[in-house]
Amino acid sequence: MSLVEARNLVKRYTADGPKAVDNVSFEIRDGEIFSLLGPNGAGKTTTISMLSTLIRPTAGTALVNGYDIRTEPMAVRRSIGVVPQDLALYGKLSGRENLRFWGEMRGLGGPALWEEIDEKLALMDLTDRAGDRAETYSGGMKRRLNLAIGMLGNPPLMMLDEPTVGIDPQSRRHILDYVRELNRAGAGTLYTTHYMEEAQELSDRIGIIDRGTLIALGTLQELTQMVGEHEMLRLQLYQPEAGQALVDGVRGLEGMHQASAADGEVVLSVAAVETTLPQVLTKAADLGLSIRNVEIREPNLETVFLHLTGRALRD
Amino acid sequence: MPKVVTLALKEVKLSVRDVGAMVTMLVTPLVLTMAIAAAFGTGTGGLSNVPLLVLNQDDGQMSRFVWEALTAQNVEDLLAAEMVYDEADARARVEGDAAAALVIIPRGFSDRVVPVVGRVREVLGIDLLSLDAESAEALPEEVQEEIGRLVLESREPDADAVVVEIYASPNWRISAGVVRGIVTQVLEQMSMTAQGTTIIIEELIARGAPGPEAGEGGAEWFPGVADGGFESLADRELPVRVEIVSPTGRGFRWLDYSATSMAILFLMFAVTAGGRTLLAERQAGTLSRLLVSPTPAVAILAGKMGGIVVTGLMQVLVLWGATTLVGSYWGAPLGVVAAIVVLVLCASGVGALISAWAQDVGQAGTIGTAVTLVGSAVSGTFFPRWNLPAWVQNLSLATPNAWGIEIFSALQMGRGLDGILPLLGGALGLTILYYVVALIGFRRQFA
Numbered sequence: 001m002s003l004v005e006a007r008n009l010v011k012r013y014t015a016d017g018p019k020a021v022d023n024v025s026f027e028i029r030d031g032e033i034f035s036l037l038g039p040n041g042a043g044k045t046t047t048i049s050m051l052s053t054l055i056r057p058t059a060g061t062a063l064v065n066g067y068d069i070r071t072e073p074m075a076v077r078r079s080i081g082v083v084p085q086d087l088a089l090y091g092k093l094s095g096r097e098n099l100r101f102w103g104e105m106r107g108l109g110g111p112a113l114w115e116e117i118d119e120k121l122a123l124m125d126l127t128d129r130a131g132d133r134a135e136t137y138s139g140g141m142k143r144r145l146n147l148a149i150g151m152l153g154n155p156p157l158m159m160l161d162e163p164t165v166g167i168d169p170q171s172r173r174h175i176l177d178y179v180r181e182l183n184r185a186g187a188g189t190l191y192t193t194h195y196m197e198e199a200q201e202l203s204d205r206i207g208i209i210d211r212g213t214l215i216a217l218g219t220l221q222e223l224t225q226m227v228g229e230h231e232m233l234r235l236q237l238y239q240p241e242a243g244q245a246l247v248d249g250v251r252g253l254e255g256m257h258q259a260s261a262a263d264g265e266v267v268l269s270v271a272a273v274e275t276t277l278p279q280v281l282t283k284a285a286d287l288g289l290s291i292r293n294v295e296i297r298e299p300n301l302e303t304v305f306l307h308l309t310g311r312a313l314r315d
Numbered sequence: 316m317p318k319v320v321t322l323a324l325k326e327v328k329l330s331v332r333d334v335g336a337m338v339t340m341l342v343t344p345l346v347l348t349m350a351i352a353a354a355f356g357t358g359t360g361g362l363s364n365v366p367l368l369v370l371n372q373d374d375g376q377m378s379r380f381v382w383e384a385l386t387a388q389n390v391e392d393l394l395a396a397e398m399v400y401d402e403a404d405a406r407a408r409v410e411g412d413a414a415a416a417l418v419i420i421p422r423g424f425s426d427r428v429v430p431v432v433g434r435v436r437e438v439l440g441i442d443l444l445s446l447d448a449e450s451a452e453a454l455p456e457e458v459q460e461e462i463g464r465l466v467l468e469s470r471e472p473d474a475d476a477v478v479v480e481i482y483a484s485p486n487w488r489i490s491a492g493v494v495r496g497i498v499t500q501v502l503e504q505m506s507m508t509a510q511g512t513t514i515i516i517e518e519l520i521a522r523g524a525p526g527p528e529a530g531e532g533g534a535e536w537f538p539g540v541a542d543g544g545f546e547s548l549a550d551r552e553l554p555v556r557v558e559i560v561s562p563t564g565r566g567f568r569w570l571d572y573s574a575t576s577m578a579i580l581f582l583m584f585a586v587t588a589g590g591r592t593l594l595a596e597r598q599a600g601t602l603s604r605l606l607v608s609p610t611p612a613v614a615i616l617a618g619k620m621g622g623i624v625v626t627g628l629m630q631v632l633v634l635w636g637a638t639t640l641v642g643s644y645w646g647a648p649l650g651v652v653a654a655i656v657v658l659v660l661c662a663s664g665v666g667a668l669i670s671a672w673a674q675d676v677g678q679a680g681t682i683g684t685a686v687t688l689v690g691s692a693v694s695g696t697f698f699p700r701w702n703l704p705a706w707v708q709n710l711s712l713a714t715p716n717a718w719g720i721e722i723f724s725a726l727q728m729g730r731g732l733d734g735i736l737p738l739l740g741g742a743l744g745l746t747i748l749y750y751v752v753a754l755i756g757f758r759r760q761f762a
Contacts, residue, residue, distance in 0.1 A: 077609040089601070090329060105322075106609060
């Protein structure tokens, strides 16, 4: 059975405004981790908001755990766990009180809830601080508590909206481990992120979304095959502001497929590194630019995104 | 536990754990109440032409001094005094707010103020004040001696003071305070200028005493009077008390007035701050999380407002208890409880209204503060409501503050629950109006 069947979802926030999500369709299979990968503003949160019934689609619909998001929103809500991008906690309540409150909001209660709260606190390594107010927690602890709240009731489908934004690498690692643990326990997962590495590491299948449109969908292998034999070159310049000038300079070179500049880096998709890299270095020298670092990568999701959009994922 | 209750308890818990909110809700109003009461006492200001009735049941001369004082030139702008003769009718006029107060000068007032006159009348059946020289001379010697003895006896302090009652309308409580001040001043002046002594001396002289040496003359005409007997009368305090009595037995006190009006003011601060938390939850993401939980939006809203109402109830109940401990009177307990419940509901409607229509927390904060302060000012939180022009008083009935002051004033004048039902109905009507408009806003914002 499919956990999610999204059918031509469209969302406009105003009647004559642009489409935040445009005709998006995909499926999440039972027990699968499905990632929606895309840059900020691509439509990931809008998609997850429609699927979790927070907002109504302008057009299209979706079945979540077999319930229609338009006509059976309460049934949908009972069957999912949502971990929002924001730290949706009450700082003046303790970790345990937060879990209890949100558990009761999910309709849980009694000894089963108390047991589950203890279990989740232990799983998130928060037992020692369970009685402390959440406002005294570190960012990583808050993220873990945020995740634990979403997991209450062990729903068959978890929706996690960029759960690792703004935290340190160690906490991020913990959260990715918990998501994998959840999946092993049988929960399907819809995971949105703009971190390519997370999508690559976690996902059974990945949907790449850009400007409200789902531009690619498949396993990591299927997606990278779309790029063909292209490899990726990542260059760091001593003059980060001149990245776009180098991109303009190398666009016509033989074997150059895509070029993009962002965050002081130039990302190139090329047919053969051994023939194109010397030409790129020469062009940089001609422009008076100094190369600080060169990285050669096998095709990955970033290459795919660059291949499909002509822009780096972080643009 | 029903989710609405869980949500409401969460709100209460968050409020109680917010130290800043607690200071605003409880400490500040308490301190302000005490400060205002201490500063103003029973003071007043800005009064003119206070309609005043005077019922003189006394047939002596001294009561005429009181009437003259209340109609004297220096108070003619302040008081519009009218002599009345029918006590029941006069009381009815006060109860109907046609007059601010009724001053009742009791029968025997003059006799008590100048006791010897009363004693002589009582013991000998002679009215000293009506004696002229000829008739005094004609009195038998033993009667003259007896009069002298009674004069000396009158030096003893009186056990029971005569009561001048000021029957005041609760809606003119400041005015009643002014009348009381004037009457008290008149009586003190009587004492200080030894009116009692003067009258007796004048009477003695009128009966042919040899000169202004009153003591000697008195001793000559009334052999029982010892040296210094009249002078001692001048030092005596008048045996008169002044009491303000409202139709229900209570007078105006700033402590009572400010305790309730300040409680309402800070209730307004609390509920508008509570309403803001809905917008804060939207900004923080907890509202979205609530909305994707299997909880109907109506229950979320009801729980939120329920929590605000419970917090408001706790706040006002605590203030009621605390101010009562320091001597404030709010009214009959049943009426006060009903009033508090209705007013908290009404005030929470303002909080709901603001949170439903404001765009963000900052805007809600600004609007909430403005609405609270302006509403309080036009309602009479900081000064007596009945000193405001009628049109301002009517306009302010769009605020919970005005209804609160009306309701608590009625309770403080002694009305019970049945006596404030129309006022409670008015406040509930306003509450419904607030919530209807708020729901329209909520639908617009959160649909």
